[in-house]
Amino acid sequence: MLRFLTSLIASFQEFLVLAGQAFLNIFRRPHYADDVLLQMDIIGIGSIPITCLTGFFSGAIIALQMSRALNSYGAGSQVGAIVAITLVRELGPVLTALLVAGRNASGIASELGSMKVTEQIDAMRALGTNPTQKLVTPRLIATAIMLPCLTVVADAIGLFGAYLVSVPLLHVMSGVTYWSTSWRALALNDLVQGLVKPFLFGILIALVGCFYGLRTKGGTQGVGHATTQAVVAASIWIFFVTFLIDKIFANE
Amino acid sequence: MSEKPLPIVEFRSVSLRYGEVWALRNVSFALLPGETRIILGAAGSGKTTLLKAVIGLVRVDQGTITLFGKEVTALKENELFALRGQAGIVLQEGGLFDSLSIGENVEYPLLNQQTTEARVKSPPRSGSFEERVRETLRFVELEHTFDKFPSEVSGGMRRRVGIARAIVTEPPLVLYDSPTAGLDPITANTIMALIAKERDLTNTAALIVTHRYQDGEMMANFRYDAAKEELVELSEEEQQSTARIRTRFMVMKEGEIVFFGTRQELESSDDEYVKRFVRHEA
Numbered sequence: 001m002l003r004f005l006t007s008l009i010a011s012f013q014e015f016l017v018l019a020g021q022a023f024l025n026i027f028r029r030p031h032y033a034d035d036v037l038l039q040m041d042i043i044g045i046g047s048i049p050i051t052c053l054t055g056f057f058s059g060a061i062i063a064l065q066m067s068r069a070l071n072s073y074g075a076g077s078q079v080g081a082i083v084a085i086t087l088v089r090e091l092g093p094v095l096t097a098l099l100v101a102g103r104n105a106s107g108i109a110s111e112l113g114s115m116k117v118t119e120q121i122d123a124m125r126a127l128g129t130n131p132t133q134k135l136v137t138p139r140l141i142a143t144a145i146m147l148p149c150l151t152v153v154a155d156a157i158g159l160f161g162a163y164l165v166s167v168p169l170l171h172v173m174s175g176v177t178y179w180s181t182s183w184r185a186l187a188l189n190d191l192v193q194g195l196v197k198p199f200l201f202g203i204l205i206a207l208v209g210c211f212y213g214l215r216t217k218g219g220t221q222g223v224g225h226a227t228t229q230a231v232v233a234a235s236i237w238i239f240f241v242t243f244l245i246d247k248i249f250a251n252e
Numbered sequence: 253m254s255e256k257p258l259p260i261v262e263f264r265s266v267s268l269r270y271g272e273v274w275a276l277r278n279v280s281f282a283l284l285p286g287e288t289r290i291i292l293g294a295a296g297s298g299k300t301t302l303l304k305a306v307i308g309l310v311r312v313d314q315g316t317i318t319l320f321g322k323e324v325t326a327l328k329e330n331e332l333f334a335l336r337g338q339a340g341i342v343l344q345e346g347g348l349f350d351s352l353s354i355g356e357n358v359e360y361p362l363l364n365q366q367t368t369e370a371r372v373k374s375p376p377r378s379g380s381f382e383e384r385v386r387e388t389l390r391f392v393e394l395e396h397t398f399d400k401f402p403s404e405v406s407g408g409m410r411r412r413v414g415i416a417r418a419i420v421t422e423p424p425l426v427l428y429d430s431p432t433a434g435l436d437p438i439t440a441n442t443i444m445a446l447i448a449k450e451r452d453l454t455n456t457a458a459l460i461v462t463h464r465y466q467d468g469e470m471m472a473n474f475r476y477d478a479a480k481e482e483l484v485e486l487s488e489e490e491q492q493s494t495a496r497i498r499t500r501f502m503v504m505k506e507g508e509i510v511f512f513g514t515r516q517e518l519e520s521s522d523d524e525y526v527k528r529f530v531r532h533e534a
Contacts, residue, residue, distance in 0.1 A: 126304075
């Protein structure tokens, strides 16, 4: 038990060291702008289709469930407001982050893990490149920028999905009422929270993916293990951070 | 004394221990510009560790290591990257990036140097890097593989790509970690001929770790004749003249250098351990 705790603390310490280096590298030369753009393309643009699909269906499902429940109280016109708040504050950021964690934390961990076990990371060091600078920092920057953007897309598509369900499908209210109630429901606090969360999730997903990738040991099996660990750890972190932020914002 | 050039690499009483095992034990030596040093030794005798310590990939416990006049042992990991970029290295299994094409692999050190601005001396020649990469691949006779991926070519070819990548920046020092390990004798000879050609055309210093005595013999007894475009064997007289000898041997045993000298001295050694590497045919 003691050994388990020690190794847990040691891992966390290693994680913090990697995070610290990755952040410091943002301000240090050399800068790998090409790698940042490439990662933004892979992580950001590549995740748009899946984010849109998830956003659309989560909006539609909330609208379906809520319109039934709210209609029984005669409050069907509030569907737009509820969907907006739930999506922008919680589900948009969390679902998008979980998807990107599944798609990219695993991708990053397996890519870096394969490089590690085939000694390409060592080759990189030998050739005079700082692996943290070349591999971790671009992924960190790319994910931290792209995840909030993806979340905004998911929120918008989700609101549209909810509109399709509540207006043309169930005729709960008029289109104008839907859009005006949902827009008015959102306070500045919700928007800030809806953007701060994905920014932090982005940082976590990239760092967790890189961390497990870079400490991969033992060949192909090790790569698989690192990938699984990265997705599990990233998902747990996402829920934990959501809880923390909700606690902070709820106390305001 | 003032005419004596400064060593490119210098080890002073360097030691490193992994638990009870000595990886390096009180190792001291110097490598001058243009010199070739063959490091022989059994598996686990510390050859690769020594090579890695030169560029700070392995940090040692005691002693000082200088590379290009800078003290590697006093520098932090972050400060070492620029210095490492100035030396060429051929890793044991080639260490190629499998997601990059062969052309991109060879181009990598040039781009890296451009990004880190590691070297002030010898700035990139005019024209794009592609010409330079093709020229280097032509040198190792692999220009046709420019667009291929490392997984698409044979092991010997990958090793040659590794050499091309190490020499593309025309470094004053190239480190070779078992360049012929696991290759058939013919391919191994091709590789060593390339290394000798590179050395003689550009006067590069080289540290070559190997377990094959023939590799060292080839480096010591042959030189590249640019006019004939082939390797020629040195005459007996040339082989004997100490002034011309630029290839020396070091034999390592359990982290220690147990022999240092020329090919003739190595062949006439009475030490049982040293003799194993001379007589033993791979």
